[in-house]
Amino acid sequence: MATLAQLVDEIERSHADVQERLSDPAVYADRREAAELGRRLKELEPAVKAAREWRRASADLVEAKEDPELASLAGELGTEVERLENELRLALVERDPADTKDVIVEVRQGVGGDEAALWAGEVARMLQRYAERRGFRTETLSTSESDGGGVKEAVFAVKGDGAFSVFKWEGGTHRVQRVPATESQGRIHTSTATVAVMPEAEEVEVAIEDKDLKIDVYRSTGPGGQSVNTTDSAVRITHLPTGIVVSMQDEKSQLQNKQKAMRVLRARLYEAERERQQAEVAAARRSQVGTGERAEKVRTYNFPENRLTDHRVKHTVHRLDQILDGDLEEFTDALQAEERRRALEAAV
Numbered sequence: 001m002a003t004l005a006q007l008v009d010e011i012e013r014s015h016a017d018v019q020e021r022l023s024d025p026a027v028y029a030d031r032r033e034a035a036e037l038g039r040r041l042k043e044l045e046p047a048v049k050a051a052r053e054w055r056r057a058s059a060d061l062v063e064a065k066e067d068p069e070l071a072s073l074a075g076e077l078g079t080e081v082e083r084l085e086n087e088l089r090l091a092l093v094e095r096d097p098a099d100t101k102d103v104i105v106e107v108r109q110g111v112g113g114d115e116a117a118l119w120a121g122e123v124a125r126m127l128q129r130y131a132e133r134r135g136f137r138t139e140t141l142s143t144s145e146s147d148g149g150g151v152k153e154a155v156f157a158v159k160g161d162g163a164f165s166v167f168k169w170e171g172g173t174h175r176v177q178r179v180p181a182t183e184s185q186g187r188i189h190t191s192t193a194t195v196a197v198m199p200e201a202e203e204v205e206v207a208i209e210d211k212d213l214k215i216d217v218y219r220s221t222g223p224g225g226q227s228v229n230t231t232d233s234a235v236r237i238t239h240l241p242t243g244i245v246v247s248m249q250d251e252k253s254q255l256q257n258k259q260k261a262m263r264v265l266r267a268r269l270y271e272a273e274r275e276r277q278q279a280e281v282a283a284a285r286r287s288q289v290g291t292g293e294r295a296e297k298v299r300t301y302n303f304p305e306n307r308l309t310d311h312r313v314k315h316t317v318h319r320l321d322q323i324l325d326g327d328l329e330e331f332t333d334a335l336q337a338e339e340r341r342r343a344l345e346a347a348v
Helices: 004-022 025-029 031-066 068-092 113-133 163-170 254-280 320-324 329-347
Strands: 103-109 137-145 151-159 172-178 189-199 213-218 234-239 244-248 297-302 307-310 315-317
Touching (some): 004 068, 025 031, 031 068, 103 113, 113 163, 113 189, 113 320, 151 163, 163 189, 234 254, 244 254, 297 320, 307 329
Parallel strands (some): 172 297
Antiparallel strands (some): 103 151, 172 189, 213 234, 234 244, 307 315
């Protein structure tokens, strides 16, 4: 097994190699290679920074142990070297390359009828408010409303560096326990909304052949099925090899609906490939928190008790009003801390 000093040498060599390759003008002829090298350089930077600090602290510790006048500093320097070793090991854990990407979020009503549709709308608003609190930009891609005033499906993009690293924890089943407004007996009902979070893929990352697409156009419709547009502006794209279907009708322009549908299709194909690759290396990915499968119940929102529990980290708070206003950072921090803890445990 390589020593830490050997790993530091390897990190610095890799960083220098990527920098050298990026300085070659020929690299930019291949957009995919240039993007991959840029991503790799950004990924290596925390490790290189930790490696250099570890070298300096280790040298200072050796000097302190050898010089009687500096002996009093040895304990403090030893603690610093140990901290940097842990930081270095964490930096060496392979990060999810999608962490820096923008995301596409799909919120759908689950079980519970009209109450589930109302809950799906609240979950979508909560996540969009959270994005705004974190300084991300949001863009609504499509919304399908239910007859009861809720949401059958809401699709929106979240844009900003590191969006996926924050929002990937929101994927899964969000369960609500409360008394619906239509419940005359005051009985608590349980309903669900499902959230899918996908990294938004660049065109160079997902190649889609025209021959693999079946594109249908039709008139957009409202919640009750009535036509709300006099032209065939709505678009349905079917990806024939996978059977994935994406429909868009919010825009009045057929071209705009097609562009949005292609963005969602690319994201779904990218996510499907990510899931396939992750399944192949699941045994080696010990840093994962939960299974990450969309069917997994990730949180319960209990209104009578004003309680939210995240089942993955067994974390509970009693302030639902703030949570539904997008105050989710405490849960993101807890989930990221658990991921780091498991990653460090695996690295050690």
